[in-house]
Amino acid sequence: GAVVSQHPSWVICKSGTSVKIECRSLDFQATTMFWYRQFPKQSLMLMATSNEGSKATYEQGVEKDKFLINHASLTLSTLTVTSAHPEDSSFYICSASPGGQPLPNTEAFFGQGTRLTVV
Amino acid sequence: RKEVEQDPGPFNVPEGATVAFNCTYSNSASQSFFWYRQDCRKEPKLLMSVYSSGNEDGRFTAQLNRASQYISLLIRDSKLSDSATYLCVVNIAFIDTDKLIFGTGTRLQVFP
Numbered sequence: 001g002a003v004v005s006q007h008p009s010w011v012i013c014k015s016g017t018s019v020k021i022e023c024r025s026l027d028f029q030a031t032t033m034f035w036y037r038q039f040p041k042q043s044l045m046l047m048a049t050s051n052e053g054s055k056a057t058y059e060q061g062v063e064k065d066k067f068l069i070n071h072a073s074l075t076l077s078t079l080t081v082t083s084a085h086p087e088d089s090s091f092y093i094c095s096a097s098p099g100g101q102p103l104p105n106t107e108a109f110f111g112q113g114t115r116l117t118v119v
Numbered sequence: 120r121k122e123v124e125q126d127p128g129p130f131n132v133p134e135g136a137t138v139a140f141n142c143t144y145s146n147s148a149s150q151s152f153f154w155y156r157q158d159c160r161k162e163p164k165l166l167m168s169v170y171s172s173g174n175e176d177g178r179f180t181a182q183l184n185r186a187s188q189y190i191s192l193l194i195r196d197s198k199l200s201d202s203a204t205y206l207c208v209v210n211i212a213f214i215d216t217d218k219l220i221f222g223t224g225t226r227l228q229v230f231p
Contacts, residue, residue, distance in 0.1 A: 032216060041127075043206070043223040044163070049216055057215065093162055095219070107153075108219055110162035 003027055004096050006111025013084055013118055021079045021114045023050075023094035029074035030096035034108075035067075038091040050077040050094075084118040091115050122146055125207050125222035132229055136197045140225045142190040142207030150217070152183055154192050155206040157224065163206055166192075197229045 003026040013019050023033055031052045036044040048069055049057040056069035068080040077096075081088055093113040125142045132138050144152075152169040167174065169181040169190055180193040190207055207222035 034219070036221075041223075043123075044221040046218060046220070049218070091160075107165045107168075110164070113160075113162050115160070 004094065004109045004111045006094055006114055008114055009112055010115040011117070013116070015085055015118055016083055018080055018082045019084055019116060021081075021092055021094075021116075023077045023079070023096070023111050025075045025096045025109075028096075028098040030077075030098075031074060033071060033077040033094055033096045035069065035077075035079050036093045036095065038093065038113075044093065047079075050079075052077075081116065084116070086118045089116055089118045121223075122211075122220045123207055123209050123222035125225050127223055127225060129226040129228050132197050132227070134197060134199060134229055134231055136229075137193065137195045138197060138227060139194075140192045140205055140207075140227075142192075142222055144188050144190070144207075144209045144220075146209070146211050146220075147188070148211050149188075149209045150212050151210040152190050153208040153210070153219075154179075154181055154190075155208050155221075157204045157206055159204075163208075163221075166205070194227075197227075199229050199231065202227055202229045 005024045007022045033050040035047045038044045046059050047062045050069045050071040052071045058064045071077040091113050094111040095108045097108050123144050154166040155163040156166045157163040167176050169183045171183050173182040178195045182191045204224040204226045206224045209220045
């Protein structure tokens with residue numbers, strides 16, 4: 001099946017620093033990728049939709065200046081958490097579907113997730 | 120009200136038991152429906168899509184009732200390896216894109 005690779009799988013950083021997370025589709029092109037965040041014992045919450053060659057679309061309540069998204073190629077999207085604070089500690093996970101958007105009945109493939117801890 | 124609601128559990132069942140999970144969704148624009156499985160500290164993986172006519176995959180049976188906006192998952196003959204969190208997921212069509220909306224998940228623990 002399709003593979004989405006996310007890196008790093010975990011990162012610990014100091015408060016105030018920035019962290020970049022990469023999401024790659026390994027065997028298909030993805031014009032659209034999605035970034036989610038999951039706090040312990042909670043659901044995956046969509047943060048933003050990453051669009052190749054154009055600006056990302058952010059969900060309500062997600063600060064676009066804090067969570068910078070770049071989708072420079074059809075196989076790579078990056079999420080940068082700027083000036084990270086302890087409350088940003090979470091599990092960040094990306095997804096993509098062959099063909100782009102998660103069309104009805106099309107499986108979405110997820111990266112392995114990145115566990116961010118800000119100390 | 121949450122867009123997708125599930126009983127968080129946990130459901131603690133012995134091996135061999137049958138267990139059922141329920142899910143309700145609020146957005147009538149929902150187009151398609153899925154059950155994903157998520158193991159602790161791992162990414163979600165598709166378990167099965169859910170069709171209006173109901174569908175079965177081995178020990179797993181999924182049903183959808185569009186009128187009641189209700190989805191279910193039945194697991195028969197539970198195995199230890201079924202222990203995980205089961206996520207009810209709904210694909211909703213928006214103007215610019217489709218989006219997957221996740222329930223909080225129902226945790227299943229199968230014991231020997």
